[in-house]
Amino acid sequence: MNARIRAVFEDAGVRGWLHAVALDEPDLTVEVDADGIVPLASVYKLPLLAGFCRLVDLGELDPRQQLTLDPSTKTGGPTGLSTFADPVTASLRDLALSMMTLSDNASADALLDIVRLPRLAELLKSFGLQRTWVRRGTAGNLRDLQRRTRTNDPDAALAVLADNDQTDPAGVYEAVNASASSARDMTLLLRRLWAGELLSPEQTEFAKATMHRQVFMHRLASGFPHDGVRVAGKTGTFGALRHEVGVVTLPGGTAYAIAVFTLAARGDVRQPRVDAAIGEAARVAVDLLR
Amino acid sequence: MLTERHLxxxxxxxxxxxxGDAARVVGITQPPLSQGLRRLEALVGAKLFERGAGRVELTPAGAALLPYARRALTSIEELHQAAVARDPEGPEIRLGLAPEVPPSAGAAVAAASGAVIPGSRVTVVTASTSSLINQVNTGRLTLAAVLHPVVLDGLEAGPVSLLPTWALAPAGFVDDEVVGLRQLKGLPVAIRPRTEAPAARDLFVDTLALHRPTGGTVVVTDERAGLAMTAAGQAIVVTADPALTAPGVTRHRLADDPLPLRLRLVWSRTRTPFLRPNDVIAQLTEALGAS
Structure with missing residues (x-):
């Protein structure tokens, strides 16, 4: 049944992992290596969002609390507050919004510092996620990559991964030391989130609305070129890793949680065939479940 | 009991x-590595490493015992080698070569493979990159030289070898000995089917399109067909084979070598007959690139 999805991955030149499940019928699934543990890249921002919202529910964090990000200490990156030249002050919930919609590294690491890794680990366990580990944020990821590539700045380190003429340094795509999860665990998180089992109605709504405001449409959403289909998602990109996890809602309301992880053979920064293959694999999975 | 694995x-x-890195070198995961280290430390009655944040350093006791461990492991490996050499049949090394590997390079790798294990028998097959990956995965091949980039599916892979390529064009098509890809316009470049190695083929075609906006490609079954089409004035062949030639075809170096042949040796971590796969692959990679 999943041979078609494997063929999509093979054609795109990627190793792929996928889990798709109907929200209303959890026994209906489509799986390709769904229990493989894969480094999450920026998909870790989804469990972080869930943890943040839970702490808001518990009254431990005030979503309106103002935080100032200083250019000299914040994490760099291609989007959002990461790119700003001057100090920025925003509320925690706006940082969460920027983290989720733009995959803003500076906002994400600032939130992770506030939520804290050990607390987040406890929360993820309480959510029933047995195979999800948030071990470090983006800054930690880039530091590890610089160590492995023996480079002094993140851009030079990423350039090593993008070069098709040399071998990837050992361990850069290994899940052991990185934030990692399985496709099955990510759809479990989405399914429980969408069902309102993890958070209060207000925070559930905030998390869903935030994911529906995802600006990147080149992956999951590209498989559903119809405005009647709603796609809420979170992407992840690091070197040859390209992921997206999300919820696809058909006209009429039937919804599916989908996690697609890929590791491309090519190193190039821009790989539109792989982005499209993520959408294509998701669409095939949904069609199989319909 | 002290074992080879402990060493x-x-x-x-x-x-x-x-x-993590040490576990990869040994070919196991981290938990058994940590467990093995604890057992070894209990056996020798000394702490061998200081475990710090993200770093592992030898203790004075570890540094003192390390040379003995090295000597012991070398002796065990020599024992294995001697045992293999005494086997009249000898182990079989099954080598796979992608069709893009130049004949001389394939021959050099095969010769070097046989030299690694004295008394071994080397058999060679040619198949597409995707088929070779599958055959190494299922244990039908010991190792293979495949196109890079390729989806490895958990296989081990050596460094990337870059082999320079030449353009073969119909006589009279271009005059210069060294040409830019842009000069080779008006004729399609012969390429093998995409499904044989989608990522490598896409990289080739994307690079070609970047340097040469027109001309396109034509799919051929093999280099023989591509060469024939070139002789007939219908195509251009890009090859890493320094000897491929035919009447009516001229050979040109490509300026800045924009389309190198990227090759990698792949093998299965769990099935390799080589005691030190990384050392062997380094030798074979040299053979691949030096021919």
Whole structure:
């Protein structure tokens, strides 16, 4: 049944992992290596969002609390507050919004510092996620990559991964030391989130609305070129890793949680065939479940 | 009981100074590595490493015992080698070559493979990159030289070898000995089917399109067909084979070598007959690139 999805991955030149499940019928699934543990890249921002919202529910964090990000200490990156030249002050919930919609590294690491890794680990366990580990944020990821590539700045380190003429340094795509999860665990998180089992109605709504405001449409959403289909998602990109996890809602309301992880053979920064293959694999999975 | 594996763990940790990296070198995961180290430390009655944040360093006791461990492991490996050499049949090394590998390079790798294990028998097959990956995965091949980039599916892979390529064009098509891809316009470049190695083929075609906006490609079954089409004035062949030639065809170096042939040796970590696969692959990679 999943041979078609494997063929999509093979054609795109990627190793792929996928889990798709109907929200209303959890026994209906489509799986390709769904229990493989894969480094999450920026998909870790989804469990972080869930943890943040839970702490808001518990009254431990005030979503309106103002935080100032200083250019000299914040994490760099291609989007959002990461790119700003001057100090920025925003509320925690706006940082969460920027983290989720733009995959803003500076906002994400600032939130992770506030939520804290050990607390987040406890929360993820309480959510029933047995195979999800948030071990470090983006800054930690880039530091590890610089160590492995023996480079002094993140851009030079990423350039090593993008070069098709040399071998990837050992361990850069290994899940052991990185934030990692399985496709099955990510759809479990989405399914429980969408069902309102993890958070209060207000925070559930905030998390869903935030994911529906995802600006990147080149992956999951590209498989559903119809405005009647709603796609809420979170992407992840690091070197040859390209992921997206999300919820696809058909006209009429039937919804599916989908996690697609890929590791491309090519190193190039821009790989539109792989982005499209993520959408294509998701669409095939949904069609199989319909 | 002290085992070969304990020695491997000791030496790998001393060299890599990192649990994850050492586990990869030994070919196991981190938990059995940590467990093996604890058992070894209990056996020798000394703490061998200081475990710090992200770093692992030899203790004075570890540094003192390391040379003995190295000598012991070398002796065990020599024992294995001697045992293999006494086997009249000898182990079989089944080598796979992608069709893009130049004949001389394939021959050099095969010769070097046989030299690694004295008394071994080398058999060679040619198949597409995707088929070779599958055959190494299922144990039908010992190792293979495949196109890079390729989806490895958990296989081990050596460094990337870059082989320079030449353009073969119909006589009279271009005059210069060294040409830019842009000069080779008006004729399609012969390429093999995309499904044989989608990522490598896409990289080739994307690079070609970047340097040469027109001309396109034509799919051929093999280099023989491509060469024939070139002789007939219908195509251009890009090849890493320094000897491929035919009447009516001229050979041109490509300026800045924009389309190198990227090759990698792949093998299965769990099925390799080589005691030190990384060392062997380094030798074979040299053979691949030096021919």
């Amino acid at each position: 491997q763990i000791f030496i790998a940790l001393a060299e890599e100074q990192h649990f």
